[in-house]
Amino acid sequence: MRTGSEYLASIKNDGRRVFIDGEVVGDVTTHPAFCGATRSIAHLYDIAAAPENREVMTYTTETGTQALRCFQIPRSAAELGERRRAAEKWAESTCGLMGRSPDHVGSFLAGFAAKPALFGSAGDHFAKNVSRFYQYARDNSLYATYAIVPPQIDRSKPAHQQSDPTLYAGVVKERDDGIVLRGAQQLATGAALADYVYLSCIHPLTPGDDAYANGVMIPVNAPGVKIYSRRSFASNATSTFDYPLSSRFDETDALLVLDDVFVPWENVFIYRNRQICWDQWWKAPSHSYGNHQAQTRYATKLRFMLGLTKHINELTGNDALPPVQVQMGEMAAIATIVESMVLAQETQSYIDEDGIAWPSKQALYSVMSLQSQLNPKMVDIVRELSGGSMIMLPSSVHDYENPETAADLERYVSSPNASSRKRVALLKMAWDVIGTEFAGRHQQYEKFYGGASFLVKQNMARAYDFGRAKQLVDNVLALG
Numbered sequence: 001m002r003t004g005s006e007y008l009a010s011i012k013n014d015g016r017r018v019f020i021d022g023e024v025v026g027d028v029t030t031h032p033a034f035c036g037a038t039r040s041i042a043h044l045y046d047i048a049a050a051p052e053n054r055e056v057m058t059y060t061t062e063t064g065t066q067a068l069r070c071f072q073i074p075r076s077a078a079e080l081g082e083r084r085r086a087a088e089k090w091a092e093s094t095c096g097l098m099g100r101s102p103d104h105v106g107s108f109l110a111g112f113a114a115k116p117a118l119f120g121s122a123g124d125h126f127a128k129n130v131s132r133f134y135q136y137a138r139d140n141s142l143y144a145t146y147a148i149v150p151p152q153i154d155r156s157k158p159a160h161q162q163s164d165p166t167l168y169a170g171v172v173k174e175r176d177d178g179i180v181l182r183g184a185q186q187l188a189t190g191a192a193l194a195d196y197v198y199l200s201c202i203h204p205l206t207p208g209d210d211a212y213a214n215g216v217m218i219p220v221n222a223p224g225v226k227i228y229s230r231r232s233f234a235s236n237a238t239s240t241f242d243y244p245l246s247s248r249f250d251e252t253d254a255l256l257v258l259d260d261v262f263v264p265w266e267n268v269f270i271y272r273n274r275q276i277c278w279d280q281w282w283k284a285p286s287h288s289y290g291n292h293q294a295q296t297r298y299a300t301k302l303r304f305m306l307g308l309t310k311h312i313n314e315l316t317g318n319d320a321l322p323p324v325q326v327q328m329g330e331m332a333a334i335a336t337i338v339e340s341m342v343l344a345q346e347t348q349s350y351i352d353e354d355g356i357a358w359p360s361k362q363a364l365y366s367v368m369s370l371q372s373q374l375n376p377k378m379v380d381i382v383r384e385l386s387g388g389s390m391i392m393l394p395s396s397v398h399d400y401e402n403p404e405t406a407a408d409l410e411r412y413v414s415s416p417n418a419s420s421r422k423r424v425a426l427l428k429m430a431w432d433v434i435g436t437e438f439a440g441r442h443q444q445y446e447k448f449y450g451g452a453s454f455l456v457k458q459n460m461a462r463a464y465d466f467g468r469a470k471q472l473v474d475n476v477l478a479l480g
């Protein structure tokens with residue numbers, strides 16, 4: 001099992017070209033914008049490699065090796081549960097704040113590998129490529145991320161009618177040994193930290209867009225790959241005390257730019273095929289497994305927010321107030337709904353004709369559809385219950401180093417049940433969940449990580465059994 005230090009060594013100075021603040025980053029494992037996140041990912045690998053976590057984090061493959069649970073292709077509700085418990089163990093170590101941990105796209109790869117024939121309908125070699133890459137990723141515990149949405153340049157026109165047809169990432173050349181890709185794709189969260197990026201498209205593509213209808217695995221350090229990172233929150237996190245979450249869990253987001261990137265045929269799953277490009281998400285359990293993991297991660301984050309708010313109420317002495325309990329009840333209800341819907345994806349799962357277990361799509365897309373409404377509610381309650389306490393905090397940890405200011409802080413910024421430092425640490429953590437730039441990005445993430453909510457609701461509409469609903473009405477009509 002890959003360890004954290006092996007992961008760090010493998011991405012260190014490996015030739016990847018990550019750009020930030022106008023410069024190329026030499027080594028992401030030591031650069032202030034990325035090192036905190038790489039350490040958190042390394043910790044995930046160490047959790048999985050620890051002998052005491054072997055049962056929860058790994059499974060035995062058909063060749064007898066141990067692999068991360070996210071690569072397990074489930075054949076029963078119980079195996080979906082095993083996948084979930086591994087995802088939860090990892091999510092707990094990041095408080096659910098790293099959405100694109102290696103188990104996210106790892107789960108998509110398992111979903112693809114569950115249905116190689118779907119890819120093989122365009123040629124056996126594509127099916128073999130999917131299975132081979134999956135086994136390679138599984139056997140080496142690889143960290144893949146993805147960029148599967150076209151950049152927001154001019155959405156009123158399809159990809160091939162943009163002002164330059166090579167703006168959106170697509171094929172520009174076919175060679176005997178592979179293909180060459182040029183253009184950009186959004187939004188490669190975690191690409192700066194990962195081993196591979198999966199480039200494909202989840203938006204429906206129109207006739208004429210075949211050059212953009214691909215699915216390819218690209219090493220992050222392949223020549224021509226450019227990762228344009230957004231502004232770093234970790235670099236601006238002046239200390240772990242002041243920014244306990246930004247400093248550790250800023251998983252980074254980026255625009256992926258491909259400057260004539262060569263991809264050998266063996267890493268091509270889909271080539272110029274709009275139908276398979278669409279079906280890979282819905283006719284293979286890829287989107288379902290990836291988002292079962294994502295919802296497990298989200299349920300963990302909500303539990304973390306509840307824990308934090310409970311601590312704050314206890315600090316302020318408001319915990320026993322009935323109106324505060326009502327607000328806490330509302331938060332707990334939201335967290336429990338999300339958690340229960342994760343379990344419902346398993347208990348209502350179904351086994352397809354190939355013996356593959358699919359999480360219930362109704363259960364999955366119902367909770368995903370409501371996430372962009374539920375998440376702001378959670379954030380708002382934390383805000384409401386905290387009052388001004390999160391604002392009236394010492395400017396930085398250095399205020400505790402000056403005897404004069406430290407004495408005043410110990411006296412005036414404290415609680416009967418917590419030292420000044422503990423109180424301030426908790427409230428700074430809360431601000432990092434709801435108020436900092438890291439927190440703002442998270443609110444955007446929860447709204448969009450699974451696609452814009454109008455698209456998620458369309459997924460729900462496709463999954464829902466309207467026939468059964470209409471039957472109730474028809475039964476009454478039949479009464480005459």
Ligand SMILES: Cc1cc2nc3c(=O)[nH]c(=O)nc-3n(C[C@H](O)[C@H](O)[C@H](O)COP(=O)(O)OP(=O)(O)OC[C@H]3O[C@@H](n4cnc5c(N)ncnc54)[C@H](O)[C@@H]3O)c2cc1C
Pocket residue numbers: 100145146147148149151152155186187188189190253441444445448449450451452453454
């Ligand atoms: C922090 C973050 C991390 C992400 N990480 C990744 C990642 O790792 N990999 C990845 O591939 N993607 C990722 N995404 C998701 C992805 O890139 C997109 O943001 C997401 O799919 C939404 O697409 P869009 O941003 O192009 O928004 P748009 O599709 O342009 O939608 C924006 C808004 O416009 C309106 N709108 C647009 N079109 C319509 C329509 N047809 N009907 C009705 N209303 C419409 C809606 O109000 C919609 O919310 C991430 C997103 C965020 C915010």
